[in-house]
Structures are given as C-alpha cells and as structure tokens.
Amino acid sequence: LRKNQPIHALSEQNGNTTWIVTQYEDVLKLLKQPSFIKDQSKLFSNAQSDDDPMEAKIFQNMMLDADPPDHRRLRKLVQPHFNPKTIKQLEPRIQDIADELIFQMSEKREDIDLINDFAFPLPIIVISELLGVPIEDRDKFRQWSNTIVSAADGEEGDFTRDIGEFIDYLKELFAERERNPQEDLISNLLQTRDEGDLLNDEELYSMIVLLIIAGHETTVNLIGNGMLALFEHPDQLNLLKEDLSLTEQAIEESLRYYSPVDFSTARWAEDDLELHDQTIKRGDLVLGSISSANRDDKQFHHAEVFDIQRKPNPHIAFGYGIHFCLGAPLARLEAKIAFKSLLTAFPNISLNQMSKPEWRQVFLLRGLNQLKV
Numbered sequence: 001l002r003k004n005q006p007i008h009a010l011s012e013q014n015g016n017t018t019w020i021v022t023q024y025e026d027v028l029k030l031l032k033q034p035s036f037i038k039d040q041s042k043l044f045s046n047a048q049s050d051d052d053p054m055e056a057k058i059f060q061n062m063m064l065d066a067d068p069p070d071h072r073r074l075r076k077l078v079q080p081h082f083n084p085k086t087i088k089q090l091e092p093r094i095q096d097i098a099d100e101l102i103f104q105m106s107e108k109r110e111d112i113d114l115i116n117d118f119a120f121p122l123p124i125i126v127i128s129e130l131l132g133v134p135i136e137d138r139d140k141f142r143q144w145s146n147t148i149v150s151a152a153d154g155e156e157g158d159f160t161r162d163i164g165e166f167i168d169y170l171k172e173l174f175a176e177r178e179r180n181p182q183e184d185l186i187s188n189l190l191q192t193r194d195e196g197d198l199l200n201d202e203e204l205y206s207m208i209v210l211l212i213i214a215g216h217e218t219t220v221n222l223i224g225n226g227m228l229a230l231f232e233h234p235d236q237l238n239l240l241k242e243d244l245s246l247t248e249q250a251i252e253e254s255l256r257y258y259s260p261v262d263f264s265t266a267r268w269a270e271d272d273l274e275l276h277d278q279t280i281k282r283g284d285l286v287l288g289s290i291s292s293a294n295r296d297d298k299q300f301h302h303a304e305v306f307d308i309q310r311k312p313n314p315h316i317a318f319g320y321g322i323h324f325c326l327g328a329p330l331a332r333l334e335a336k337i338a339f340k341s342l343l344t345a346f347p348n349i350s351l352n353q354m355s356k357p358e359w360r361q362v363f364l365l366r367g368l369n370q371l372k373v
C-alpha cells in the first residue's frame, strides 16, 4: 500500500469514507495538521447529550479525542505527573518491581512466557501505583481494557456489561478515595474536580479510563516486541549485551521497527482536500498507519533493517504534535529498566524454539499474546 496506494479507502458509511494513509510524510501531516480535527461533534450535530449514559460519555471526554482549548485544559491537569523529571523519581521503585518479577521467573521450573511473567505485570503495577488503583484487581482491569481495545475492532462482545462494571468499580474507588485521600493521581484529580470548574465528572472518568488503558496496552508491547526484535537479530542482541549503554537507542529502534501502536486514533477532515489524486471529503475519517510510516524508505535508510545504532531515528511511534504521548517518558524508563534487567539477569536468554511467538489480532495495536523464552 505504501508504494502503490498511499491513500487507501478502507470502508464507506453514510456517504463518508474511512481512509488510511501509510507514507511517513502524510502520517506526520495528519498528526499535526489543523485541517484534521479530533472532535467529530464539531462537524456533525451528534454533540453529546446530557442524556447519554456514562458508558458513552467516557469515550467522548478523553483528551486524546479533544481539540484545543479543552485538550490543553485536560492535558495540563496531568502533565506534571508525567514530566521526565517526575517520572525519573520512580526509577528505584520500577527497578524493585522488575527485580521481583525476575526473581519469580528465576524460581520457575516450567517455561517462561516473557509477556505474562514480565512485560505485562511490570507496567500494570507501575500505573496502578501511580493512579492509586488496587493491584489485586489487575485481572479485572485486564479484561475491561481488552474489551475496549477489541471494541475498536468492531467486536461488540460484552462491551456494555464490561464498561458498566468498569464505571461502577471506579465510582466505588472514587468514593473511597474521597473519604481517605492518598498520595496518588486519583485523589489529586478528585480534589481538582471538587475545587473548581477545571474537570467535570465525565472528564474525570474519561481521564482515568484513558490512563488505565494506555498503561495496560502499550508498554507491554514495547517490551515484548523489542525483545522479539532482538531475538530475531542475534547480532544486534550481542551488540547490546556487550554494551548496555546502547539500551536507549535499542528502545528507540524497537519503537520504530515493531511500533506498539499501529494506527493513530481517529481524525476527521474539516474541509475537502486532495491527497495523491484522491479527494478526502469534509467529515471523512482518516487514520494514519504509524507502523507503516516508521518503515518508510523515503524517511529511513534501509527501513527494513533492525539497527540499534540507527542515527538519526525520527520515528513517530509516540505520535507527534499536541497529542504526542503523555506517557512517553514513563514508557521509555520502564523499557530501559526492563531490557537492562533482563539481559543482566539472563545473559543467555533466547527464544523457546518449540513455541512460536503469537501476535494479538487487534487493529490499533501491535503486540504479542505470548513470547516463550
């Protein structure tokens, strides 16, 4: 597609087309151009109604789907918690969590699945502690998170039931934190909601749901995909083992080579526009393929080669512009600790040849179901 049909019509509904764009330059334009907006209600008269159930509202109030000025207001509320300096202070705790998981793996007699035993729990424990979500409930979050991600694929499943349960759970948690505030992000946001008009009830729910989903569905892919890329390229794995100071570069190359988020989220065209001889009409939905852009030969020399020393590496795995990933410093730190700890504790780690890595079949994300080592 990238070479022959760089803008591709995926489907059509009610006179509007869903397009995907695959070249680096076009995806970058999409991510940063004001001619594409995120808030669909600005184009059509389906603006949110007060009667909508909370199940619908939580998806309409996320900063990820907001345009300025609402986007700026929402992001500003949580940005200080995710700045590189603040995140750096989490390093000792993240290292402890990684060490504990590694200890548990080294005690195991049976095969190790790097996803279930390490890549999944590490970011979940970190984001749960940061938000103030009880870690014992992580299986429930995994299910709710999975339901939301699968719904993006058009699989309804038990969506309404699961989201209803998720909201009821958060209601109880918020009530508990109001009675007993803690030093966590949820307590902090509850205070903000109660003190002024910066955050309403629906936005609070949306914010927490977004952070839980982002915390559950992305960094696990970076750790799993990155380790797989290293196993598939033993020369690069050896290079890294010999010089762990290359870890940060290896992570950037993993983000480019096996991008954990495959597609940008929805953007709607504000006006008609021409792209590669096609007309995108006002109201059409356009998705950018981040993973394709990151393999575009016009942007990256030998784009198909996994090279942990690649320089420069202007990948767009975390997006670009005002919606650039809020959690990027956290994801990078977690991955750095993960790669270094794994390669130090298990210098001979290799793929289990009896079991094939299994990719998850979801549209928006690229990650593994299991990675036996």
Ligand code: HEM
Binding pocket: 031, 063, 064, 065, 075, 127, 210, 211, 214, 215, 218, 219, 222, 259, 260, 261, 263, 264, 265, 266, 290, 316, 317, 318, 319, 320, 322, 323, 324, 325, 326, 327, 328, 330, 331
């Ligand atoms: C936005 C990727 C980890 C929170 C984004 C976007 C991408 C992305 C591509 C922009 C989407 C778009 O513009 O359509 C990733 C990747 C991650 C990761 C590859 C891990 C390797 C995280 C983590 C968190 C997080 C750990 C939070 C705990 C967010 C939020 C936004 C976002 C809140 C929306 C920002 C805004 O709208 O201003 N992420 N993400 N992400 N990410 Fe991440």
